[in-house]
Amino acid sequence: MLLSTVRQGLLFWNSNMLEKKTEKDTKPNVLGELIIPVFGVVFTTYYFSTIIDSPWTAQVNAVMVGLVLFLICTIFFIRKSQLIKRNQARIVLEYKRFWPAIFKKQTGFIAITVGYLLIIEYLGYTLATIIFFFLSMSLLDGGRHKIVKLALSLTMAAIGYVVFILMFETRLPLGFIELSLREVIR
Amino acid sequence: MTIDVNFFIELFFHQLGLWWVIIPSIFLGLIVGGIPGFSAANTIIVLLPFTFLMEVEVGLVFMIALYCSSRLGAGIPAILVNIPGTAGAAATPLDGYPMAKKGLGQRALSISFVSSILGGLLTTVIALITMPWLARVGFYMHSVEMVVVMLFGISLIASVATKDTIKGLIAGFVGLMIGSIGADHVYATPRGTMGFLELYDGVPLIPALVGLFAISEAFMVIESGSFLSKDRVQQVQNASWVETFYGAKITLKRWFHVCWTSLIGLVIGVIPGAGAAIASFVAYQQSRTFSKTPEAYGTGHVEGLIAPEAANNGVTAGTLIPLMVLGIPGGATAAIMMVVMQYQGVPTGPGLFTERPDLGYGVFMAMFVTYLLMSFTILPMSRYMSRVTLVSTVYMSPIIIAFTLVGSFVPREYMFDMYLAFGFGVLGFIARKTGYHVAAILIGVILGPLLEQYMLRALKMSGGDATVLFSSPLGNSLWVILLATLVLPAWLSKRKAKSEKS
Numbered sequence: 096m097l098l099s100t101v102r103q104g105l106l107f108w109n110s111n112m113l114e115k116k117t118e119k120d121t122k123p124n125v126l127g128e129l130i131i132p133v134f135g136v137v138f139t140t141y142y143f144s145t146i147i148d149s150p151w152t153a154q155v156n157a158v159m160v161g162l163v164l165f166l167i168c169t170i171f172f173i174r175k176s177q178l179i180k181r182n183q184a185r186i187v188l189e190y191k192r193f194w195p196a197i198f199k200k201q202t203g204f205i206a207i208t209v210g211y212l213l214i215i216e217y218l219g220y221t222l223a224t225i226i227f228f229f230l231s232m233s234l235l236d237g238g239r240h241k242i243v244k245l246a247l248s249l250t251m252a253a254i255g256y257v258v259f260i261l262m263f264e265t266r267l268p269l270g271f272i273e274l275s276l277r278e279v280i281r
Numbered sequence: 282m283t284i285d286v287n288f289f290i291e292l293f294f295h296q297l298g299l300w301w302v303i304i305p306s307i308f309l310g311l312i313v314g315g316i317p318g319f320s321a322a323n324t325i326i327v328l329l330p331f332t333f334l335m336e337v338e339v340g341l342v343f344m345i346a347l348y349c350s351s352r353l354g355a356g357i358p359a360i361l362v363n364i365p366g367t368a369g370a371a372a373t374p375l376d377g378y379p380m381a382k383k384g385l386g387q388r389a390l391s392i393s394f395v396s397s398i399l400g401g402l403l404t405t406v407i408a409l410i411t412m413p414w415l416a417r418v419g420f421y422m423h424s425v426e427m428v429v430v431m432l433f434g435i436s437l438i439a440s441v442a443t444k445d446t447i448k449g450l451i452a453g454f455v456g457l458m459i460g461s462i463g464a465d466h467v468y469a470t471p472r473g474t475m476g477f478l479e480l481y482d483g484v485p486l487i488p489a490l491v492g493l494f495a496i497s498e499a500f501m502v503i504e505s506g507s508f509l510s511k512d513r514v515q516q517v518q519n520a521s522w523v524e525t526f527y528g529a530k531i532t533l534k535r536w537f538h539v540c541w542t543s544l545i546g547l548v549i550g551v552i553p554g555a556g557a558a559i560a561s562f563v564a565y566q567q568s569r570t571f572s573k574t575p576e577a578y579g580t581g582h583v584e585g586l587i588a589p590e591a592a593n594n595g596v597t598a599g600t601l602i603p604l605m606v607l608g609i610p611g612g613a614t615a616a617i618m619m620v621v622m623q624y625q626g627v628p629t630g631p632g633l634f635t636e637r638p639d640l641g642y643g644v645f646m647a648m649f650v651t652y653l654l655m656s657f658t659i660l661p662m663s664r665y666m667s668r669v670t671l672v673s674t675v676y677m678s679p680i681i682i683a684f685t686l687v688g689s690f691v692p693r694e695y696m697f698d699m700y701l702a703f704g705f706g707v708l709g710f711i712a713r714k715t716g717y718h719v720a721a722i723l724i725g726v727i728l729g730p731l732l733e734q735y736m737l738r739a740l741k742m743s744g745g746d747a748t749v750l751f752s753s754p755l756g757n758s759l760w761v762i763l764l765a766t767l768v769l770p771a772w773l774s775k776r777k778a779k780s781e782k783s
Contacts, residue, residue, distance in 0.1 A: 127715040128448075134708075135455040142458060142473040152741065153465035153472055156733040160461060164454040171447050201503050205707070208496075208682055212699055224683055231679040235503060251680065259687050263319070263327050266694045267687065 125175045125184045132168040139164055200235060207231045219270015220260065224252040284638060289409075292643055296650040299342050303651055306346035307658055313347070314354025315366045317491045317688035321351035322613035329617070337625040341618065341644055346651045348614050349597050352557065353397045353655065356590055360389045361669045362508065362677065364495040364685065368486050369557025369593040371723055372437075372565040374494065376578060376585030383581055384513030386667035387520045391528025392583060393590045394660050399536070400543030400591030401598070401652040407547060408598040409645045415599075416606035418551045424739035425750055429759040430549070431732040434562035436767055437569075438721045445716065452717040456725020459484055463730070466737050479697040488689040488698045489726045492705020493712075493719045495685040499678040500710045508670040508677070517671055525663050531583055538584055539591045542568055546592035550599020556612055557593040558727050564592030570766045598648060604629060605641055 139161040146154050178184035211227040218226070228248035233241070259265050260273060269277075313319040325332065325344050332340040355366030360377035373393065380389035408415065422430070438453030462473040463483030474480040502508060509517060532539065542564040549560040568588035569578045578585045600612040608630030610616035619629055627633065633641040669677075689702035709719045736750075743749035751757055 127711075130711050130715060131455060131717050132451050135451060135458065138455070138473070139458055141475075142461065145474075146470070146472050149465065149470040149472070150468050151745065152467040152737055153470045155740065156729075156736060157458070157461045157472065160454060160457045160729070164451070164458060167447060167450050167454060171451060174447070201500055204503055204678065205500060208703065208706075211682075212686070212703055215699075216696060220687075227683060228679050231682075232675055235675040235678065247676065251683065255683065255687065259691075263323075263691070265687070265691050267690065268696070 122183065122185045124187060124189070125178065126186050126188060128175070129172075129186075132171050135164050136168050203234045204231055207234065216268045217270070219273050220267040221252050221256045221272040222270050223268075224255055225249060228252065284642070288638075289642070289646070292639065292646045293650065295639075296342065296643060296646045299339065299647070299650075300654065302339055302343050303346040303647070303654055304658060306343050307350040307651065307655055310347040310350030310352075311354035311357070311659070314351030315358050317364065317366055317487055317495060317685050319688060319691060320367055320613070321348045322617055323691065324351070325614065325617050329621070332621050333624055337622065337627055338640060338643065340621055340625070341640065342647045344614070344618055344621065345644060345647045349401060349594070349648055349651045350655060350659075352594055352597055353394065353401075353590075353659065355593075356393045356397065357390065357666060359494075360393055360586075361386055361667065362495075362681065363498045364681065365490060367557065368490055368727055369561055369596065370589070371490065371494075371558055371720070371727065372561040372589035373586065373593075375565065375589075375720055376580070376582045379579070379581035380586065381667070381670055382509065382513070384509055384516035384670075385524075385581070386517060386670050387524040387663050388528040388531075389581075389586060390663035390666055391525045391660065392532045392586050394655070394663060395529045395532040396539050396543075396587040396591045397594040398652050398656045398660075399532070399539045400546065401594040401655075402649060403540060404543050404547040404550075404595040404598040405645050405649045405652065407544070408602055409642065409649075412602055412606050415547070415551050415602050418548060421755055422552045423753065423756075424735045424742070425753050425756040426759055427552070427735040428732065428739060428750060429756055429763055430552075430559065430563065431728050431735060432763055433566060433766075434559050434728045435724065435732065436763070437562050437566040438724050448717050449721050452712060452719070452721035453725045456722035457729040457732075458725075459489075459722070460726045460729025461733065466734055467741065477697065479693075479695050479701075483730050484726055485689075485693060485698055485701070486727060487692050488702035489705050489723065491685045491689040492702040492707075493709040493723050493726075495681050496702060496706025497709030497713055497719060499674075499681040500706065501713055502674040503678055506674055508672075508674065514671060517667060520664065520667065522664060525660065528663070529660070532587060535584060535587055538568065538587050542588040543591040543595035546595025547599040549592075550596035550612075551602050552599075556600070557596040559731070560592045560596045561589035562724060562728070564588040567766065570770050575770065594652075598645065601644060601648075605633060605644060606631065 142157055143161060146157060175184065175186075179186055207227060207230050210230075211223055214226070215223040225248045228251050229244055232244045232247065236244070256273070256276075259267055260269075309324065310321060313321065313324045321344075324347060332343065335343065351367070352369060355370035356373045356377065357366070359365040359370045359373040361381050363374045363378040365371045365373060377389050377393060380386070380392075435453070435457075438449060438456075458473075460483070462480050464471050464474075464481045469481075471481060507514065545564045545567060546557070546560040549563060550556070565578075565585065565588045568584055569575050572578065572582075572584060574582070600610075600615050601618075603609040604615040604619055608619075608628075610619050622629055627640060628636055686699050686702055689698045690696070692698070709722070712719050712722060739749050740747065743752075751760065
């Protein structure tokens with residue numbers, strides 16, 4: 096109930112914000128497109144710093160690849176700046192659209208995935224997977240059919256337990272459920 | 282024992298008699314091939330104690346069937362939900378997934394199955410006939426030649442980025458830089474590892490594959506709520522057997538395309554250390570280069586799906602040739618087979634064909650029978666498999682995340698690999714949202730370290746002299762072919778455009 100109310104509110108806010116388009120908005124915003132090349136340049140600079148005192152065998156490949164990457168990124172930055180200069184594109188962090196975008200379902204799902212990765216070591220694979228399935232399906236579907244979702248979460252986690260832990264004997268983190276089941280199976 | 286036609290006919294029926302091992306292994310292979318991280322090699326290792334208990338012949342047939350079907354199975358999630366099960370299927374979603382998005386999942390699966398089966402059958406027969414000669418390919422392919430082969434694959438970056446070349450190149454080179462992470466091959470100097478010991482061996486492939494394709498796709502599809510648009514849903518729901526037969530028909534019509542791309546797979550498979558990922562990328566790149574409609578690649582083009590699937594199934598026969606003829610395993614699965622054969626006291630190498638020809642030739646015959654049985658068991662399933670695309674993303678996204686994260690954990694059993702897969706997922710999500718091709722990043726991550734390894738080996742042997750890259754006749758021929766495949770299509774299309782204008 097609470098989840099769906101929050102979701103409805105956020106969706107309403109989101110749609111309201113998106114409707115308030117100005118003329119400026121029709122020009123493409125190139126800010127997002129810069130993330131990957133900036134990441135590439137920053138990472139390559141860091142990489143170079145780690146090989147600066149290394150023998151040539153450690154440097155040769157990365158220097159070649161890195162320099163080409165620098166060159167391509169420079170061309171890309173020049174192109175984009177020319178577009179901005181010609182008033183054919185813009186570069187701006189749109190706060191009004193940024194915050195509603197942050198509260199989208201996707202962001203919630205990403206946050207639940209991060210949470211899953213953090214708790215899996217402490218709660219064990221099975222329990223963490225049950226929680227992950229239930230929360231993520233509830234978020235994505237607006238909290239309806241809770242019993243069905245719980246049953247699905249239990250089934251999926253059980254399949255995972257049987258296949259990955261019992262059959263393939265992977266060393267996934269074990270928690271209360273796995274240890275109890277191990278005792279029962281013994 | 283006389284090796285004649287009768288021997289092969291008897292061997293065929295003998296292997297067919299082992300259907301009770303082959304068919305269950307096919308289905309097991311489909312499952313493990315479809316889950317990233319659970320390769321045939323992993324599964325065979327897990328089931329190794331059972332393999333030791335089986336008769337050597339039954340054990341080998343089990344491993345062969347599992348190996349072949351897992352190769353084919355890896356393409357299924359690649360087509361339906363954009364998640365390649367193994368690196369060998371990384372080129373499959375380039376055209377397979379756009380077809381599924383158009384509501385043609387069943388047809389795409391049928392094309393993939395038929396081209397895989399035909400490619401597998403053809404290369405098995407060729408392997409049986411030309412084994413002694415093909416085994417020599419490995420001797421001629423040194424570091425210099427392998428550098429050029431890698432460049433064939435890497436040049437695909439430019440092909441997948443036809444819409445925006447500069448963005449494609451940025452994505453590809455970012456991938457190559459990420460692929461350079463890890464200890465230096467000669468002095469083991471750590472490079473770009475950010476202090477993580479887990480990255481000293483380089484960036485593990487499965488977390489990169491899982492993150493860039495599966496996790497980023499799971500984040501992306503939430504937006505639409507379904508893999509398909511509403512009109513496509515109806516199309517998939519109403520699909521009949523006709524779609525499967527149509528897919529098979531259009532693949533059979535392109536039999537020549539299946540033949541030459543599967544041969545690329547066979548030849549690359551023979552080279553120890555190469556493998557299905559390189560073969561499928563090279564086959565895709567070559568297929569696009571010689572196509573009359575290169576602009577259609579990446580939009581759900583039939584030939585763009587046939588090429589990687591035929592090639593990666595051609596690799597299966599290729600990787601077994603060095604093991605059977607020379608006693609040198611051509612890949613991970615072949616190495617495990619060698620362990621089983623040695624445990625059972627069966628010789629590998631030339632001795633195998635003189636002492637136990639039934640086993641030596643039997644391995645390839647088992648492969649032939651497996652592909653034949655797959656055409657009856659798997660092809661009809663395409664109709665039902667394609668319905669996966671109808672499942673709501675409310676259920677599919679959590680399933681994709683939970684199961685593929687485990688897949689990224691399995692090969693090395695480090696929790697770090699799960700975090701790494703998530704990191705790649707975020708990178709892939711940002712890349713997709715901002716118009717960069719994740720396949721270009723992945724090509725860089727897969728082929729970058731291999732290119733470095735072979736190039737360093739060549740330079741080290743020549744004392745740092747870069748002209749070594751142009752010192753061998755075979756290498757130089759490959760350089761010429763590479764240049765021709767890169768320059769000729771562009772030149773020809775320009776000439777064509779000019780003549781059309783005039």
